[in-house]
Amino acid sequence: MTSLIPLGHDLWTVEGAAIRGAGGFDFPTRMCLARLTDGSLWVHSPIALTAALTSEIARLGPVRHLVAPNDLHHRFLSDWAAAFPAAIVHAAPGVAQKSPGVVVDDVLTPDPPAIWADLFQQVIFDGNMITTEVVFFHQPSGTLIFTDLLQQMPSGWYKGGRATVARADLMTGDYPSVPRKVRIAFRNRRALRAAIAKLRRLPVQQIVMAHGPVVKENAAKALDNAFAWAR
Structure with missing residues (x-):
């Protein structure tokens, strides 16, 4: 039985084992893979x-791009970089300082690299005291990909x-939400609202969170509800 869950249009997600985070809290893990136009694989978180x-991955294509979308999601980056030495490491600002064993080849900006600009848009949420997160939008499938900015832990977790x-x-809750501590940590509210406005303009069909289920129904409404507090 495969662990790769298809999300459509050469995009997959994989659920991983739980990891121990700050304060002794365990977090479910999830990554995404996409096949780029040249046939290579893009691996997120x-x-x-x-x-x-x-x-399983070998049957999809060669891994050429490893993405660390914030500086809290780099724990396994060195293992992947060692396993796929030909891969380029793309990382959010701050990752290089927290993962000195990995060479970051490309620091992510609001403009996607040319290699995936035809498939992805990316929005940077900076000005946060906890982490800077890059949110990705996979255009062919209409999938918005979050890491820690949006969460919904399983019931009873x-x-x-x-x-x-x-x-x-x-x-935790019935709907995806921005954790309260993350809300408080935003220091530049103007930049925050500008980033949210960019997300709202996207034709979102589904949402993927590193710490939560895949949202396949009413995704645009879920996104709007999750950020209503920032208006």
Whole structure:
């Protein structure tokens, strides 16, 4: 049984094992893969690399682009860079400082690199004290790809005191949400609203979060609700 979940138009997602984060909170993990026009693979927020996953990916094409979309999602970057030495490492601002064992070849900007500009748009959410995140929009499938900016932990994921904290922080709930701590950490509200406006102009059909389910129904409405607090 494959672990690759098709999202349409040469885009896949893969659910990984949970990892331990700050404060002892466990986080579910998810990455995305896309096949670019030249046949190479684009890997977003790499999860733990296993032999089975490596074998599955090999059937799709050669891995040529590794993407670290914020400086909190670099834990497995060095493993992937070692396994795929021909791959170019693209990273959000700040990743190079937190992952000194990996050479960052390209620091991401609001303008997508030419190699994937025909498939992806990207929006940078900066001015946040926790992390700078690059959000990607896969145009052929209408998929908006988030990392930590939008979250929806599975029901019952946390227990006891951590469940209470997660609920108060808006990490868990019936709908995707920007965690409360991330909202508070934005220092440049004008830049924040400009980035949100760019997302709202996109023809979003589905949403992928590193820490949450894939949203395939009413995705545009879910996006609007998630950022209503910033108006």
